[in-house]
Amino acid sequence: MDTDCTRDDTPVNEAIPPLPAIPPLPAGTRLLHIGPHKTGTTAVQGALFAAKDATRAHGVEFPAHTRHPMEAALAACARPAMMGDPAPTGRHWTRLLDQVRATGRRTSVISSEFFADADDDATVARIVEQLGGDRVHVLVTLRPLARIMPSQWQQYVQNGLRMGYGNWLEHMLRKPPYDRPTPSFWRRHRHDRLVERWVRAVGPGRVTVVVVDDRDRDGLLRTFEALLGLPRDLLRAVPDAANRSLTLAETEMLRILNKEFRAHGLPEELYSRLVRNGAVMHMKNTCAPAPCDARITTPAWAAETAAAIGAEAAAGISALGVRVLGDPALLSAVPERTPPAAEPRIAPETAAQALYGTLAAAASAPVRHSAPAKARTVHQTPSKDLVKVLGHRCLRKLRRR
Secondary structure, eight states, rough: OOOOOOOOOOOOSSOOOOOOOOOOOOOOOOOOOOOOOOSSSHHHHHHHHHHHHHHHHHTTOOSSSSSHHHHHHHHTOOOOSSTTEEEEOHHHHHHHHHHHTTTTTEEEEEEGGGGOOOOSSHHHHHHHHEEEEEEEEEEEEEHHHHHHHHHHHHHTTTTTOOOOOHHHHHHHSTTOOOOOSOHHHHHHOOHHHHHHHHHHHOOOOGGEEOOOOOOTTHHHHHHHHHHTTTTTTTTTOOOOGGGGOHHHHHHHHHHHHHHHHHHHHHHEEEEEEEEIIIHHHHHHOOOOOOSSSSSOOOHHHHHHHHHHHHHHHHHHHTTTTTTTEEGGGGGGGGOOOOOOOOOOOHHHHHHHHHHHHHHHHHHHHHOOOOOSSSSGGGGGGHHHHHHHHHHHHHHHHHHOO
16 A cells, blocks of 8 residues: 555554455456555555466456556546656557457456546546446545645655645645646545546446555455455555655655756756656665654644545545445544654665665766866856756766667
8 A cells, every 4th residue: 555654553453344245346347446646556556466467367367567557547648747757658558458458358457546637528438438438347446635645745746846745735725726736636636526527437336436444454455356356365465665655854855855956947857867766766765764753744724624525525425326335434534633743854874875866876877978168167167057067968868878
């Protein structure tokens, strides 16, 4: 499941209602899991991909060559790539469609949280039709907004956001039309409207909503097994350090770096290579958060506002007539209050690993020495100009590679 950097103290596997008997979907169903983000999608994708040979023996296919066909989903929804990444093309979507069609009459699972970014009826209807029309069954996984917000904010920071958490909450919850600086947030997380868009395409009988209970870390995988008619415990969580959320200190370090990056006008491709896939990725893989690290804490007013929106969403989803697995009341839950976040302080080792990740990413590109500049020396060049020159030189080297 997507790791939440708030690392709440929710008891695990305590006083959890048993899963109801869930009849499997008809053989030949194409189960489309649309997320949205921060609702356990990574755990599901990792488990399905790791067990794809085992599930095939039970008549269930995972038609993708990677754990998460993100580019295909982005192309299908006509959405841009993450900051600095190559733009997704129709070839990505066509390749996934070919893999789905190759499964024939067998059951298959397609999972990407980026399908939740489809925001108009025509796009949703086209995706459904191309994936198999009346064979498609849509699965939506949901968690309480109050638990999603801190994790989603730090994810936006990993994609270049420069706004602090408190200010971001003000914009998302108190400043109409609530679409800046991250317009995708409510497209994904106004959950009743998300479900309604897909109901209009497939009808309520072919939509299942799963309310994730954070107390049961394996409950979502057990639900997928039941829906797909798989043996219990066939799907197992796959550890993925690269998927962990950032701590408050790590996020603040990156947010300040984002401000400097933008202020100096550096190329976005450089951000993708050196920052997100260099510094941040290496830091995640080598530095586990300590229990004493400052948490991202949501102020009471924001948590209560999110809970009220969650209650509205739960009522709206119930009125749609879709099947709901789990307790809809969880969507309006307010996490137990925690003390305000301590002053975020990043450990020297963490900072060093982030710096090393940047250097390693830069060093992986071939270095070509050029003749020294004759017009003026380095000491005579303003630091802002030096940063721009360095950034563009690194980018040219990456492109030559």
